Amino acid sequence: MNIFQVSSKNLLRRKLRTFFTVFGIMLSTWVLVTLLGFNKGYEQSLSNSIDGMGFQIVLTAKGCPYEAATLMLKGGTGLRYMPEDLVRDVASRPEVLQATAMLMHAEFDPNKGENGGTTVFLGVDPKTYPSMKPYLQFKQGAWFADDAKDEIVLGYEAAELEQREVGDLMILPGSEVEYKVVGILSRTGTQDDGMIYLPLTATQKVFKKEGELTMLGIRLKPSVDQNAFEESLYQLPDVQVVSMAQVKNTIMSLVSSAKAIVMSIAFIAFLIAMFGVLNTVLMSVFERFQEIGILKSMGALPKDIFKMILIETTLLCAIGGLFGIVIAYGFSGLSEAAIRYFLPFAPTGSLIIIDTFIVVFSFISITLIGLIGGIYPAWRASHIRPLDSIRSE
């Protein structure tokens, strides 16, 4: 019988304790794997959501980010505009792969609430906008047939609020011109759900903003140096350049603070596993004080005893770790549902991604941490003096 077999038999002799120790390690591993998976999944979902916005660069009139944020959150007005010629000039540059011009307009609606409110409209070019927002799918209908037509496309929540379906009519605040609803977008979980889209030229005409635009969404050719292109845009008068890469970096740096908290919880899971193992194995060593003494008197060397205890620890951690990984993987859907329930805001996409790296890292680290926890009990066991142990009760 080799040391490995002796160690396994030792564990099986105390089934209940072995079970609870493995169970504890399994729980720690479950927490660890889920947290690491959440870290990866959340970051990736957020990143995909930002990339899915469709634009690499947004060109707006100076001061526009603040105004746009106020407009969306508080219903403020007073957007600034860029001359259409300037926008068309940028859109036609050779570096540009795709570009789409937009006109955002906030109109006061006296029949909203007690004292009126603001409704936001987005004028888009049906020839260029859909291809830059490929994730926008239709629940009913399609985009406008013509840029100048009196047609409307609604985001899902806007349609729900207005109780509109394809074929229904709408009028704009303060106007009696009838617009036909030609499309209702499926839910996206983004700001697009609340948007009311009009054809760009019709928007300019109806809101008397001919020759003016608020935004230009740009996607560059793969070979183009984005920084150099942005620099060239900064030379234009009274425009603001918003790079989605910058925005993404800033969001990711905000998210990294949350990641630090998640990692510290993972570290606590490590500590729980380590002290759990240390406690269990140390108790087991004390219980087998006489037995270890007899083993040594029969010729077992301190290194054999050390190895035996360390193998027991390794087995406990490896089995617990393995079960923890399986449970974390199996219950990842449930964990994700729970996270979505408790988180006030969560991006679309999978929030928990458990990949090979996370599985291997968790297994190795939980086993290593357990091993570290087992060193002291193993050292204690290897230093038991046979005579002392046989004499003791």
Next chain:
Amino acid sequence: MKTKVWAFFLLFIVSCQGWAAVGCDLNDPDRDVKRLFPSSTGYKTAYQSIEKSGGQALLKEVEALLGDEFQGLYETIDVPYTIYTIYKGSDIIGYIHGINQKGVYGGLQVFLGVDHKGVITRFYYQKLTSKKAALMRENDFAQQFIGLSWEDFKSYLPKTHEGGSEKVKQIKNPNVDDAADFYSTLRAVKKNLILMQVFVFENKERAQ
């Protein structure tokens, strides 16, 4: 700084998830409750849905009472309804409840304030899109609903626009050119009163 503003803005918009059906809440509950019930000292908000309160069986019951089926993409069993219970001190003095109703040119949000017996004390369009919106929002029109209750609307048939008590029959459409939004409003009021019965008054009776 500007990048941070955009970052916060985009983090907010890409993170927003709202898969539930849109309900009908007061835009500014603190201000609106005080305006609709000036003597109120506080209010409590409760969220109900036909799905949670009784499921398909309750939907059938509500449709039977309404005399019309729930229609379209948005009038569904899972729509959340917000009931505001209005207090004066520790006494309940009334309730506020609103519903979304399809109108000719957009959604109507019809709110009713009722007293503790279910009698309408306030009628309020929170949202209305109509070529004759100004006429529909006139106080004279709203006043015609004051004093009416579920009993008055019980026999009103939204499909044929017939029935109802004498008081209901006397409600005049302010827009002589088009009656569609007027009839939608009557349907909304009847549906609103039914849901108040289901979510509030029948629960109270059961509790007693």
